[in-house]
Amino acid sequence: MSNMTxxxxxxxxxxxxxxLVSAVPxxxxxxxxxxxxxxxxTAVGEINGVIASGASINxxxxxxxxxFDRYADTAYLAAYALGNDGRSASxxxxxxxxxxxxxxxxxKYGRRFNEFAGxxxxxxxxxxxxxYIEVQTLAVLRNQSxxxxxxxxxxxxxxxxxxxxxxxxxxxxxxERAEIGAMLDARGGNLDxxxxxxx
Numbered sequence: 001m002s003n004m005t006x007x008x009x010x011x012x013x014x015x016x017x018x019x020l021v022s023a024v025p026x027x028x029x030x031x032x033x034x035x036x037x038x039x040x041x042t043a044v045g046e047i048n049g050v051i052a053s054g055a056s057i058n059x060x061x062x063x064x065x066x067x068f069d070r071y072a073d074t075a076y077l078a079a080y081a082l083g084n085d086g087r088s089a090s091x092x093x094x095x096x097x098x099x100x101x102x103x104x105x106x107x108k109y110g111r112r113f114n115e116f117a118g119x120x121x122x123x124x125x126x127x128x129x130x131x132y133i134e135v136q137t138l139a140v141l142r143n144q145s146x147x148x149x150x151x152x153x154x155x156x157x158x159x160x161x162x163x164x165x166x167x168x169x170x171x172x173x174x175x176e177r178a179e180i181g182a183m184l185d186a187r188g189g190n191l192d193x194x195x196x197x198x199x
Contacts, residue, residue, distance in 0.1 A: 031160055033126045036133035036153040039160040043071040043151075044121045044137060051116050064110030065102060073154070073161040074102045081176040085184055085191065093191055100198035101180075109165075118142040121149060132163070 050063045068074055078098040079086055086094060119141035126135040132154040140146045152164035165172040180194075187193040 031133060031153065031155040033128070033133055035155075035160050036135050036151075037123055037126050039071060039153055039162065040135040040137065040151045041123050043067060043162070044123060046071075047113055048120045051113060051120070057111065060113075061106050061110040064113060065106030068102060068105055068109075071161060072105075073157055073163040074098065074105065076156075076163050077101065077105065077173070077176070080173050081180040083177050083181065085181070085189070089191055093195070096195045097191065097198075100195045104198040105176075112167075116141055119144075135162075 046067050047064070050060050050067070053060070053063075055063070075098050078101040079094070081101060082089070082094075082097060086097075089097065116139060119139065122138045122140060124136045124138050126133050128134075129152070132152050135151045135153055137149045137151065138146050139149050147168045148166075149168075150166040151162040152166070153160055153162050155161070156163075163173075183197070184191065184194050187197070
């Protein structure tokens with residue numbers, strides 16, 4: 001499985017298309033900044049705990065999957081990543097893709113977070129953006145310059161969850177839609193084959 005490179009060289013590409021995600025309709029919310037920051041503080045606390053645990057990478061990836069399941073809107077992330085290709089998918093395929101996509105996210109981002117060993121993610125503040133709240137955090141790593149990781153938080157499913165990450169300006173929703181689309185194209189549009197490979 002390919003590792004996504006979060007780097008400054010991708011900033012311009014992501015910044016140019018980030019406005020597209022701002023237009024994604026989400027229901028209006030009763031969520032406030034304190035609740036959004038509370039969610040991110042809890043999630044980040046668990047992420048920092050896993051990073052500091054010294055566990056094996058496979059164990060850490062399993063822990064990160066649990067964190068995604070608890071604090072992220074993985075169903076929304078999966079549907080967005082699948083994009084227009086999801087229109088022709090059956091309900092069972094959509095469910096299977098969502099499950100497989102959760103495993104894929106845990107592997108990809110869990111391994112990325114593992115690179116934070118010896119550092120931590122610090123919550124800096126938040127701001128309301130359209131129908132969600134953006135919580136800004138700073139990744140402080142050993143022997144590297146700190147960089148920003150923003151969590152987009154909504155309560156559209158009835159509880160606060162994050163539905164997007166912006167890591168050094170790279171928009172997760174847009175990046176995953178492009179990557180999943182390329183992976184599906186490489187399999188001749190065979191969604192079942194992609195589901196098997198992601199899982």
